[in-house]
Amino acid sequence: ALVTTKEMFQKAYEGGYAIGAFNVNNMEIIQGITEAAKEENAPVILQVSAGARKYAKHNYLVKLVEAAVLETDLPIALHLDHGEDFEICKACIDGGFTSVMIDGSKHSFEDNIALTKKVVDYAHERGVVVEGELGQLAGIEDDVNVSEEDASFTKPEEVEEFVARTGVDSLAIAIGTSHGAFKFKPGQKPELRFDILEEIQRRLPNFPIVLHGASSVSQEYVNIIAQNGGKLDDAIGIPEDMLRKAASMAVCKINIDSDLRLAFTAGVREHLMNNPAHFDPRQYLTQGREYIKALVKHKIVNVLGCSGA
Numbered sequence: 001a002l003v004t005t006k007e008m009f010q011k012a013y014e015g016g017y018a019i020g021a022f023n024v025n026n027m028e029i030i031q032g033i034t035e036a037a038k039e040e041n042a043p044v045i046l047q048v049s050a051g052a053r054k055y056a057k058h059n060y061l062v063k064l065v066e067a068a069v070l071e072t073d074l075p076i077a078l079h080l081d082h083g084e085d086f087e088i089c090k091a092c093i094d095g096g097f098t099s100v101m102i103d104g105s106k107h108s109f110e111d112n113i114a115l116t117k118k119v120v121d122y123a124h125e126r127g128v129v130v131e132g133e134l135g136q137l138a139g140i141e142d143d144v145n146v147s148e149e150d151a152s153f154t155k156p157e158e159v160e161e162f163v164a165r166t167g168v169d170s171l172a173i174a175i176g177t178s179h180g181a182f183k184f185k186p187g188q189k190p191e192l193r194f195d196i197l198e199e200i201q202r203r204l205p206n207f208p209i210v211l212h213g214a215s216s217v218s219q220e221y222v223n224i225i226a227q228n229g230g231k232l233d234d235a236i237g238i239p240e241d242m243l244r245k246a247a248s249m250a251v252c253k254i255n256i257d258s259d260l261r262l263a264f265t266a267g268v269r270e271h272l273m274n275n276p277a278h279f280d281p282r283q284y285l286t287q288g289r290e291y292i293k294a295l296v297k298h299k300i301v302n303v304l305g306c307s308g309a
């Protein structure tokens with residue numbers, strides 16, 4: 001059935017692993033992820049951004065995810081990624097999602113608390129769980145280029161008050177990850193602030209922490225894309241050993257979007273280069289879907305640690 005993340009996170013916290021939260025926006029992506037989760041017998045979170053909702057439309061995504069539940073019989077949570085206001089959270093809560101994120105991290109501490117609490121009150125009355133965020137991720141997002149200097153890591157001294165006053169069910173934090181496929185400059189050494197994570201988990205015992213911007217940007221896919229007509233200079237992600245370490249700690253949800261995009265694009269590009277006469281979308285989308293499935297299996301076994309969970 002479609003489930004909330006409540007039980008998933010509790011088991012993940014105790015078991016020292018994390019659940020994968022994968023961004024979805026079409027049928028093949030949903031199928032690739034859930035087929036992998038099924039074969040690994042792993043719980044999974046499928047998340048939808050405002051952009052995905054605009055692209056595919058709310059009802060298509062909800063019905064596709066419900067279809068994945070019917071096909072796999074897995075516990076799947078349907079989550080709104082980066083909800084920016086009360087209205088989009090309400091639309092998703094009313095429209096079948098089991099979890100929403102209200103991302104008030106760009107607001108002041110007090111405004112973030114007020115907005116997050118409003119969403120929590122509405123959601124909890126309807127059995128839906130809420131993820132909040134404190135701190136700002138660095139990274140290149142569209143036209144805004146937040147440098148690492150401007151990025152503000154989560155302040156551990158704020159987390160207890162935020163969680164107590166809002167009632168959120170999980171908290172996204174900023175400890176050095178960033179969104180997109182270009183997380184670090186060439187030559188820059190990827191680093192995560194595990195000292196901040198440790199201090200947060202000390203202050204919030206047993207409370208699930210979320211890591212955004214957690215794609216690894218494997219060179220395997222970057223190279224396949226480059227060898228088949230694409231060009232992605234200096235794409236760099238978070239090393240897998242750092243993610244494994246975070247998953248062994250209070251981090252119970254690891255967000256992955258860019259890696260799915262890279263795997264899908266690598267599969268489609270390779271297929272079309274090797275089969276110039278193919279023009280049936282089922283042929284090249286099959287390879288995109290297979291690449292997503294292989295990627296997600298790898299994440300479940302080698303990064304998240306949630307196989308058989």
Ligand code: G3H
Binds near residue numbers: 050
């Ligand atoms: O955190 C952002 C996710 O990768 C979603 O990206 O807004 O382009 O759908 P998007």
Ligand code: 13P
Binds near residue numbers: 258
């Ligand atoms: P990546 O861009 O690293 O995949 O992060 C995705 C994310 O955080 C979605 O909320």
Ligand code: ZN
Binds near residue numbers: 082212
């Ligand atoms: Zn994110």
Ligand code: NA
Binds near residue numbers: 013016018249
């Ligand atoms: Na964990």
